[in-house]
Amino acid sequence: MSTTPSTATTDVVAREIAHEQAHVDRVYAELGRASERAGLVAQDGLARGRTDRTGDIRDEEITGLFERDALMFHAARRQASLDQQYEGLVFGRLDLVDLGTRRVDPVDELPDEWWLDPDREVRYIGRLGVRDEEYEPLVIDWRAPAASAFYQATPVQPQGVIRRRVLRSSGPTVVGVEDDLMAPAAPDDIVITGDGALMAALTRTRGSRMRDIVATIQRHQDEAIRAPGRGVTEITGGPGTGKTVVALHRAAYLLYSERRRYEGGGVLVVGPSSAYTAYIERVLPSLGEESVLLRSLGDVVDAITTGRLDRPEVAAVKGTLRVRELLKRAARGRVPDAPDTFRAFVGGQAITLAPNVLDGIRRKVLNGHARNAATAAARGMLAEAAWATHRTGERGDFMEAFEESMAVDDFMESWWPQVDPREVLLWLADTDLAYRHGRGVFNDGELAAFAESIRDAIELGSWSVADVALIDDLSARLGLVQEADAEDRGFYEIDELDGRLGAEVRALGGPVSAADTPAAYRGDTRDALLRGRIGQPDEYAHILVDEAQDLSPMQWRMVGRRAEYASWTIVGDAAQAAWSDAAEAGRARDDAFGTQPRRTFHLDTNYRNAREIFDYARDVILPLVPDADIPNAVRETGSHPREAVLSLDTLTDVTAEVDRLAEDVAGSIAVISPARYAARLAPLDGAHDNRVVVIDPMSTKGLEWDATVVVDPDAIVDEAPGGVRILYVALTRAAHRMTVLRPVR
Numbered sequence: 001m002s003t004t005p006s007t008a009t010t011d012v013v014a015r016e017i018a019h020e021q022a023h024v025d026r027v028y029a030e031l032g033r034a035s036e037r038a039g040l041v042a043q044d045g046l047a048r049g050r051t052d053r054t055g056d057i058r059d060e061e062i063t064g065l066f067e068r069d070a071l072m073f074h075a076a077r078r079q080a081s082l083d084q085q086y087e088g089l090v091f092g093r094l095d096l097v098d099l100g101t102r103r104v105d106p107v108d109e110l111p112d113e114w115w116l117d118p119d120r121e122v123r124y125i126g127r128l129g130v131r132d133e134e135y136e137p138l139v140i141d142w143r144a145p146a147a148s149a150f151y152q153a154t155p156v157q158p159q160g161v162i163r164r165r166v167l168r169s170s171g172p173t174v175v176g177v178e179d180d181l182m183a184p185a186a187p188d189d190i191v192i193t194g195d196g197a198l199m200a201a202l203t204r205t206r207g208s209r210m211r212d213i214v215a216t217i218q219r220h221q222d223e224a225i226r227a228p229g230r231g232v233t234e235i236t237g238g239p240g241t242g243k244t245v246v247a248l249h250r251a252a253y254l255l256y257s258e259r260r261r262y263e264g265g266g267v268l269v270v271g272p273s274s275a276y277t278a279y280i281e282r283v284l285p286s287l288g289e290e291s292v293l294l295r296s297l298g299d300v301v302d303a304i305t306t307g308r309l310d311r312p313e314v315a316a317v318k319g320t321l322r323v324r325e326l327l328k329r330a331a332r333g334r335v336p337d338a339p340d341t342f343r344a345f346v347g348g349q350a351i352t353l354a355p356n357v358l359d360g361i362r363r364k365v366l367n368g369h370a371r372n373a374a375t376a377a378a379r380g381m382l383a384e385a386a387w388a389t390h391r392t393g394e395r396g397d398f399m400e401a402f403e404e405s406m407a408v409d410d411f412m413e414s415w416w417p418q419v420d421p422r423e424v425l426l427w428l429a430d431t432d433l434a435y436r437h438g439r440g441v442f443n444d445g446e447l448a449a450f451a452e453s454i455r456d457a458i459e460l461g462s463w464s465v466a467d468v469a470l471i472d473d474l475s476a477r478l479g480l481v482q483e484a485d486a487e488d489r490g491f492y493e494i495d496e497l498d499g500r501l502g503a504e505v506r507a508l509g510g511p512v513s514a515a516d517t518p519a520a521y522r523g524d525t526r527d528a529l530l531r532g533r534i535g536q537p538d539e540y541a542h543i544l545v546d547e548a549q550d551l552s553p554m555q556w557r558m559v560g561r562r563a564e565y566a567s568w569t570i571v572g573d574a575a576q577a578a579w580s581d582a583a584e585a586g587r588a589r590d591d592a593f594g595t596q597p598r599r600t601f602h603l604d605t606n607y608r609n610a611r612e613i614f615d616y617a618r619d620v621i622l623p624l625v626p627d628a629d630i631p632n633a634v635r636e637t638g639s640h641p642r643e644a645v646l647s648l649d650t651l652t653d654v655t656a657e658v659d660r661l662a663e664d665v666a667g668s669i670a671v672i673s674p675a676r677y678a679a680r681l682a683p684l685d686g687a688h689d690n691r692v693v694v695i696d697p698m699s700t701k702g703l704e705w706d707a708t709v710v711v712d713p714d715a716i717v718d719e720a721p722g723g724v725r726i727l728y729v730a731l732t733r734a735a736h737r738m739t740v741l742r743p744v745r
């Protein structure tokens with residue numbers, strides 16, 4: 001960042017803005033014309049040369065008019081998808097000297113007074129690439145190599161850049177310019193104006209959604225954004241260092257640089273909560289990218305969506321890899337309510353198989369097969385066992401009779417049904433069964449709490465976030481629920497035609513989609529837990545995990561199952577961790593990455609919090625987590641966090657603080673409160689024209705507001721998994737103002 005003398009008069013600024021407006025108008029006009037023309041080309045069936053690349057193209061790729069028209073057509077389409085409220089299509093300009101072979105860094109090796117070289121170039125940088133009819137670039141896509149100097153140039157390594165200009169726009173209208181001078185002095189014809197774009201961006205009001213930072217990406221952030229897509233890229237840094245926003249720009253960069261691979265293979269972004277995905281969902285579309293899938297951890301497995309959190313001690317049981325032993329035993333165990341003895345007449349003979357024989361068969365079959373794919377194997381082994389007890393007549397005749405027996409059909413249906421992975425978890429609502437399967441793995445207290453949490457799920461009709469990874473594990477163990485043959489479904493299909501898809505089909509393990517489920521079934525909370533079909537996990541070409549320090553080992557396995565061919569971007573800060581066993585999570589994460597090469601980028605400037613706010617948070621975390629990664633907060637406001645007393649009887653101090661902050665700041669305000677006060681504070685939610693949210697500390701991960709009221713910090717430490725680390729998260733969410741309310745205890 002350079003210093004930017006604000007010397008220009010209002011007239012000069014107005015002239016500069018008018019000059020930039022003229023160029024922006026030309027870009028929009030060109031896009032409009034190109035869109036029409038490319039539309040005609042496509043209609044005429046002449047678009048043979050159409051390319052799937054969008055944005056800027058390299059010179060050697062220009063093969064003819066078709067390609068250019070098609071490119072512009074795509075650009076115009078993308079432009080149409082950029083919402084009006086996104087800031088301008090063209091946001092940057094570089095005035096640079098073409099140093100050619102003389103292009104050397106650092107600055108002291110540059111030619112003397114290089115900035116006076118008359119051989120100059122102007123480059124405009126934007127959200128997408130636009131060329132005129134002569135193929136001359138009017139705007140270069142920010143992700144193209146030719147745009148990289150916009151982010152990489154510094155006064156120490158100017159790369160030939162004299163002036164970097166950020167254009168502030170409202171839709172197609174340029175409303176301001178902010179310049180950074182990269183050369184030691186500006187030539188006479190180059191005006192330097194504004195206070196620098198970064199500070200302008202950091203001081204402005206935060207909305208309820210994250211914005212892109214495409215105009216103000218800093219050099220060290222750009223390096224992480226443009227790192228190669230292959231392998232594992234880890235982005236670390238303390239609170240507010242731009243890890244999330246950088247990772248999202250990286251997703252857009254990867255789509256640009258290898259569109260076929262990443263758009264075709266899919267890019268998945270996994271974040272901690274649905275509040276987080278809602279918060280970031282506008283960033284990629286504002287960069288013209290709509291194809292990235294955003295999922296919260298409760299939303300990774302198809303058919304299940306949840307944000308409900310377990311109590312920390314239960315989440316700990318469900319998150320450790322040790323829980324796999326419990327799941328394995330449950331998945332291999334007897335289906336509750338299944339017959340434990342086989343009794344049937346086969347070929348006129350009464351056959352009985354005792355429970356220990358059935359158990360033996362089950363174990364043997366499951367040694368080599370996933371349960372849901374093993375019906376035929378189980379039936380075959382049952383026949384063998386029946387023959388072994390019988391042994392009269394011809395074996396072949398007996399086997400044939402066994403195969404055709406309806407009594408055996410009936411038995412198989414209840415002894416070896418298709419099992420939905422969610423049903424196995426439901427079995428474990430039975431504390432005795434949980435004790436049996438969890439013996440030696442967890443203690444009785446842990447198992448009782450586990451079983452109770454499943455009963456809670458049944459009562460509430462919703463899974464918890466930690467359950468989702470267990471269901472995914474069970475799904476991999478059991479295999480997909482096989483749909484019954486159409487032939488076998490006969491009369492059920494008539495029911496389906498009646499629109500009564502539900503329990504009847506589920507009896508066969510068939511698909512039930514939420515939309516098709518009749519209201520009568522929706523009322524049943526247990527049914528709600530089983531709604532929808534769990535299919536094969538989707539695979540992705542790139543997976544980006546935010547707040548990676550919070551993933552439990554089981555969640556790493558869940559995400560890893562979708563990553564067999566994927567490269568990764570991982571974003572995190574250990575000091576903000578909610579998951580306590582970092583070593584176990586680290587091993588599970590390493591397993592998910594496999595042997596892929598890794599690279600790490602460390603971000604160390606806090607762009608979110610005013611320095612006074614971050615200092616407060618730092619003083620809380622450092623005594624307890626001395627190795628916390630402490631960034632440098634760059635912005636001072638002179639306004640220190642306010643500490644005040646909270647009266648627990650009325651909680652009116654919270655309302656008073658919210659009112660005060662609403663006067664003080666223009667934007668959003670969060671009341672971050674432990675669960676114990678949530679119901680009493682709920683009326684504040686939506687206050688002051690929807691500027692206020694009431695939110696629990698865990699759900700604030702990854703989010704930010706203009707101002708926050710942090711309620712009862714000691715109670716936050718008591719309640720939250722991760723204790724003081726979650727308080728640290730809560731204390732680093734405010735950009736401009738913060739109040740901390742403490743009860744007198």
Ligand SMILES: Nc1ncnc2c1ncn2[C@@H]1O[C@H](COP(=O)(O)OP(=O)(O)OP(=O)(O)O)[C@@H](O)[C@H]1O
Pocket residue numbers: 198201202211212213216217218221237238239240241242243244245246573576607608701702703704732
């Ligand atoms: N180069 C930049 N220009 C403008 N704003 C930036 C820049 N880098 C980061 N920011 C802003 O700083 C804030 C924090 O960024 P972000 O949420 O990505 O940080 P983080 O490291 O993920 O934080 P945390 O770990 O605390 O959740 C956001 O408002 C983001 O837009």
